Amino acid sequence: MHALVRRTHEDRVLRALQENGAMSRGEIARVVGLSRTTLSEITGNLLQRGAIVVVDTDASLREGSGRPAERLALDPSSAQFMGVDFGHRRVHVAVADASHKILVSGAVRYDDTASWQTRTGLALELIERLGSGAGVHYGALQGVGIGVPGPYPAPDGAAWPRDSRGATVLHPAPEGVDVAFAERFGAPVIVDNNTRLAALAEAITGADSVSDLVYVRLSDGVGGGLVVGGQLVTGSGGLAGELGHVTVAPAGRPCRCGKRGCLETVASVPGILAACWEFGLRLENLDDLAAAVARSHPVADRVLREAAATLGRVIGSATMILNPAKVVIGGEITRLAPVLVEQAAATLAAEIFPTASAGPAVEAARLSDEDGALGALAAVFHNSPLLARYPETAEVKGRSDAPDATTERAAHVRP
Amino acid sequence: MHALVRRTHEDRVLRALQENGAMSRGEIARVVGLSRTTLSEITGNLLQRGAIVVVDTDASLREGSGRPAERLALDPSSAQFMGVDFGHRRVHVAVADASHKILVSGAVRYDDTASWQTRTGLALELIERLGSGAGVHYGALQGVGIGVPGPYPAPDGAAWPRDSRGATVLHPAPEGVDVAFAERFGAPVIVDNNTRLAALAEAITGADSVSDLVYVRLSDGVGGGLVVGGQLVTGSGGLAGELGHVTVAPAGRPCRCGKRGCLETVASVPGILAACWEFGLRLENLDDLAAAVARSHPVADRVLREAAATLGRVIGSATMILNPAKVVIGGEITRLAPVLVEQAAATLAAEIFPTASAGPAVEAARLSDEDGALGALAAVFHNSPLLARYPETAEVKGRSDAPDATTERAAHVRP
Structure with missing residues (x-):
């Protein structure tokens, strides 16, 4: 057959x-x-x-x-769906049964210089350990979703953004990161940028799923993902959704991408901490920022509001362009400083057609940064209508014909 | 059957x-x-x-x-595809045979206060006149594409942008503009905003068709349309592609939408003429502007470059967000003042990741403003893979069962 x-x-x-x-x-x-x-x-x-x-x-x-x-x-102990989220310093895994209930989940750290071979090996070991610890087996996986930190598929070498010293600005997963999983589990594998997968998860999670969503995540950098007309958007070169590198201040701080004044220089966690330092408030990390917010420090409040207003202008432009039903702002910092979402929503409202009901809902993300594997899982839940047209990156021929199972790569071309 | x-x-x-x-x-x-x-x-x-x-x-x-x-x-005299482009003051019609060759085309003017009933009646009369003049009949139409000036489908009343005096900013075609054509010709009808249809036509015209395109048109206003992942984008409320109302100068000139400093106030033809006046160059219309460009008038050059740089920043943001393969700038003014496209392309290049090959091609539109009916035609050419998933707005049940042919409206829901 x-x-x-x-x-x-x-x-x-x-x-x-x-x-x-x-x-x-x-x-x-x-x-x-x-x-x-x-x-x-x-x-x-x-x-x-x-x-x-x-x-x-x-x-x-x-x-x-x-x-x-x-x-x-x-078999209640049989995993059906697997989500794997490779971050810069750790991999998260979550495994669900046929009813989408999480059976096991966990994470393992690695050095951010670790090779993809090492990362993949650690992830597969973690998966085995989680399974044998909980009596869960992977003989019947229906699909594996893999989130990777860079754009995916990776643009070709020439198109790849590099900084002035030639270092890559974004870190692509190598072609073939999917093959190890496809061969190990004999299941179809979907790979995509993990911020994009988070956008998908936000679009389809909960009762009020939407077909048009703009997602932006504030963390070490500022990433983004788009769902348009029910489809995840990759763009012509795999670079769609880079809201963090929209220029907001042509004479602003240098950005790691080689430009100046990108949104990321203002609204990322390092950008916000740097702005606090400029105004004399010396914060080292998110915990310090949370403490400053808790005591309503005026510098923290001002910096956060200005960053959020800048973010609001960028998502306002994105809203005029894409007319989404919802804009979701993610990243741990939005939990520590809710003013970010409030101010971004207020600024966005002034950027769009001045009729309140025409605007999108602006919300904090439902899933946390730790939930990346759930984004990857979202990508493989079979009943997701959003995925009906999304390309699978690897499909195993004759899945039970191991050990000679071979993989083929579907062309990244829209039908 | x-x-x-x-x-x-x-x-x-x-x-x-x-x-x-x-x-x-x-x-x-x-x-x-x-x-x-x-x-x-x-x-x-x-x-x-x-x-x-x-x-x-x-x-x-x-x-x-x-x-x-x-x-x-x-039958070589049998029309297969029809495109109808309703502008504010005239309707263009083009009819093609099975090989997509234009059999007849023409236009008729109306007052911009004319009702949709009047406009539709004039269009149908024009179509009959063109057909009988050229010996072309419409018994075998495979589809009718209709472009309308406002967003389509029209947002509901509450969401509809109005200015401070309550006047509508954009002029929607009424629901049902398609029915008259579906009933007259017994063929499926697609209706959409004519700028969006122009975007589609630019994406699929020529040998180098693209799946991801940003289109912007500079005329009395500034409109836009997006093709993303091979699909025309409507947005959650029919308002996607409104690049003209992205804010570029918060304290800028008032815009008819009720905001200030929209791109439209800077880069539309009236916006460019007004800026020339501010600098003492009194131009009444596009012909005057063309003459000033021809004699390299420094004010015209400066105003055009500044408008184009502003446009370049907006399409630069759109490029970071959507990663299109191509950005197309339309409107008669781009033919009179090629500097607009050149400067916009140069500015855009500075807004995106600083690697030349990562950027989209930036081009003047291939189709002129007079070619709107060709955009509508593009929407019905059967071999357009871009349309395979685009919703038809009216499908005739039992097309040859006239005179009781009834129409049904497909839900505007993505599968």
């Missing part, structure tokens, strides 16, 4: 079991509309991989042979 | 005739893979509507009955 056809059949069988609980093969065949022969092949493979288990034998149902019918169910 | 199924069959038959020239029914059936019965129904209907004609009888081919086989071909 062709691998894609089998995957589709498998999905339907797993979904039917998720929705209906334990069922006999005959019941499953009727619900998903497969022949008994095809269904037996599918369930045999799923049983072998541990995705499903025999829960009991229903004596009131009889197979064609006259034997009592076995009832099958999802 | 279900209308959509029939349309699909019809498309395949028409395309086969377009690609292969005259064919017998038997040949068509083989090429498109339809049964002879279904094909006879399709060709009978197409013959009746005049989309195809019997060109000759090929004695070397015999039908099942033993009669010599008729060969069928596209």
Whole structure:
């Protein structure tokens, strides 16, 4: 059976079991509309991989042979979806079951100079450790989402932003970061920039999912991601969503990208701390900033409001351009200093058509920086309509034909 | 037969005739893979509507009955695609055959206070007049694209931008502008803002079509349109692409939208003429401006460069946000003053990551303001891959079941 056809059949069988609980093969065949022969092949493979288990034998149902019918169910210890978020200094992993409940999650640190081979190895070790600790197995993964810190797919060398000393400004994951996971788990892998995946997670999380969203994250830098018309946006060269490098002050502070006065120089955590120093308030880190906010320090308040107003002008321009339903501002600093979101929303309101109801909702992110793996997970939840047209970066041919499973890379071309 | 199924069959038959020239029914059936019965129904209907004609009888081919086989071909006088561009003061129409060759085109003026009923009536009269003058009939239209000056679909009343006196800033076409055309021609109708349709036309015209494009048009106002990931972008409320109302100078000139210092106040034709007046150069219109440019008047040059630099900063921000492959600047003024595009491109280059090859191509529009109907046409050319996922606003049920043909409105929801 062709691998894609089998995957589709498998999905339907797993979904039917998720929705209906334990069922006999005959019941499953009727619900998903497969022949008994095809269904037996599918369930045999799923049983072998541990995705499903025999829960009991229903004596009131009889197979064609006259034997009592076995009832099958999802294996509650079988992971279905995996999200992996590679940060600059650690990797987060979260694994969910068929109902999207998190089964296990965890993180492991590495040095920010660690190679991608090292990072991948550490992530795979962590995943094994988490699984064996909790009795969770990965024989039936439906998909793996991987978030990486740089743009993805990486622009070609010539197009890659470098600073004046030739150092890369953004750190791309190498082509093929997906292959190790595809080979290990025999499941489709989606790789994208982790800020983009966070944008997707914010768009589809909760009851009020939206099709048009602008996401910006304030941390060591300022990143962003866009969902437009229900699609994650990559741009022509993988660089879409770089709101942090919109120029806000042509004569402003030098930015690591080689320009001056980028939003990032004003609204990133280092940018905000530097501005506080300029006004005589010496803060070393976010904890110091939180303490200054807690005692309503006027310098902290002024710097935060000015940074937020600048941010508000940039997301205001983005709103005029894209007309999103929602603008989400993420990053730990927004939790410590809620004024950032309040002031950005107020400034944005003055940047758009002066009718209140025409503006987007402006909200703090629901997911924290620690939740990056949930963004990656969001990318693989099968029922996400946002992903129906999003390219998978690796699809395993003949997923259970290991050990000679090979991977193919889908072209990054919109249909 | 279900209308959509029939349309699909019809498309395949028409395309086969377009690609292969005259064919017998038997040949068509083989090429498109339809049964002879279904094909006879399709060709009978197409013959009746005049989309195809019997060109000759090929004695070397015999039908099942033993009669010599008729060969069928596209009727060269049969219109296949229609583009209609409603401007503020006139409507342009262009009609193309199956090979996308323009068969007829024309325009008719109306007062800018004319009702939509009047405008629609004048457009339909023009279309009839053009057709009968050139011997072109509309019995086999595959689709009608309609451009309208305001955002479309119109935002709801509360969200609609109004100025301080309560007047609407942008002029929406009423819901249902499509129905008159759908009923008259029994063809699917796509309606959208005409600047957006121009963006689509720029994206798909020529050999180097792109999936990510930012389009801005400088005329009485400044409008824009976006193609992102191969899709025209409407935004959550139909307001995407309003680059003209990005704030560029918070204390600048009042804008008709109720804000101050929008790009439109600086880079529209009236904005540029007003700036020339401020510096003592009294120009009444574009002709005067063209004359000043021709004699290299320093005030005109300075004003144009400053307007273009401001434009460059806005499209630079849009480029950082969307990473388009191409930025297109339209409007008659860009033909009279090429410095606008040159300076905007130079400024944009300084706004993005400082690596030359990462930037988009910045070009003057290929289509002129008079070519709006071509933008609308672009929206209905069947072989546009960009449109595969774009919502049709009206689909006729049972297109040949007139006179009781009714229209249904597809929900403006992304799948």
